Amino acid sequence: MSGLGLIAGEGELPLLVARSAADAGLRIIAVALSPSVTPGLSAFADRVYRIGPDRPEDIVGVLSSEGVDQAVMAGKVWKERMFEDGAIRAGVDLCMGDNPARNDDAILRAFVERLEGAGINVREQTEFLGQAIARTGLLASREPDAREWGDILFGFQVAKYIAGADIGQTVVVKNRVVLAVEALEGTDAAILRGGRLGREGAVVVKVSKPAQDMRFDVPTIGKETLRTMHSVGATVLGVEAGKTFIVDIDGVSRLADQMGISIVGL
């Protein structure tokens, strides 16, 4: 019997995917990559395995032996662990073989190849999360002012430049000064650092990579992003329309209104 393997990182995305796949009548075999993966998965999945990203072969093995012929990846895997955790490093080395590259895309692509080598077709996240994709224009009530619009456009260019080199996908700017560029530390840390340096009114822009593989690592924002911004007085969030997931889009829009934050899809 075939089914869908759900390789689940942290955050709310895996649950949204599971619900959507279950609605479509798919049998779901979930692999939770860390103990803090949302426990609600078991409501939608036939079985939930806990296998860390340090054991890529076991993930492929379990899905194979469950007779799964397609899979989807969703949720965050903290990149910092690659350095903190010797076991994860070894898992990455196992996937990569002689390839010296260790950037996200290369690692994830190698993992996808392992899955496909085992006859498991990896599907795009968007197939399960269509309604959550950011559209163009204002995504909350507050309209940016002239200075903010200038910074949104400037920040979009800088973010695309950074993403093009696979460095990170988020920048924080103000008055056309780059306050923070995300690298391994992640989006929230970059927002906090840049927002503090810029004081009130920083603009956060998050974009996709130029050749974004929609099977993994799609830029995602949610209420937590807004709370982080609010804590440092950042006032605008720019996201790339058509290529960014917004988890609980109505709730995010309401929270942005309460906080006086503009959200713009570009």
Add this chain to the structure above:
Amino acid sequence: MSGLGLIAGEGELPLLVARSAADAGLRIIAVALSPSVTPGLSAFADRVYRIGPDRPEDIVGVLSSEGVDQAVMAGKVWKERMFEDGAIRAGVDLCMGDNPARNDDAILRAFVERLEGAGINVREQTEFLGQAIARTGLLASREPDAREWGDILFGFQVAKYIAGADIGQTVVVKNRVVLAVEALEGTDAAILRGGRLGREGAVVVKVSKPAQDMRFDVPTIGKETLRTMHSVGATVLGVEAGKTFIVDIDGVSRLADQMGISIVGL
């Protein structure tokens, strides 16, 4: 009577410039941009004024009325102050007029134009700091290992990419992963962040901008850079040969040897 205006930020560079200019028989009028500018300046300068970067017009005015016909800029001015300090923001706005750009280069170029408009020719820092420029090759005893060499070359490319967009000039990498990219927070903060994420063995690379104006903002390293690296276990410092100042080059080399840090000029 003509003379040299020394516009002095923080760090040891202004003192080195002052000593070299005094040796060349120049009369020196120093403008200290902050109270923490090295007090030794008065040993070499005819006069030391204290004028903050929030008063660019006063700096030009004082140098003019002292009959100065040439100037040199040296030392750090903390960029974060641009946002923290309303007065500095106003000073920058005054210099920039209608120009919306607020990146370092644009601001410094506008300030240089003010000086030149007042008949003060701005000279390159290298004219006074020739012996302090990094040369190609190993600048301390320890040779990088194979992994480190790979990261030095990877980091150099990434740093040049970042510098090309006037974002920052320093990156921290390990195993070809970008751990940190410097933006407004400065070199030391980027080294600390990246070094902590990478654990032992991170590689720090600092480069010039593709069109580095040697009149200002020349990349500079010193013992403090090594101490910051040592505190997070970073093991290699790569710098751009011919375009980086090393303050107290013999002392830096000795300290690197004690700490087991490689320094490479590329």
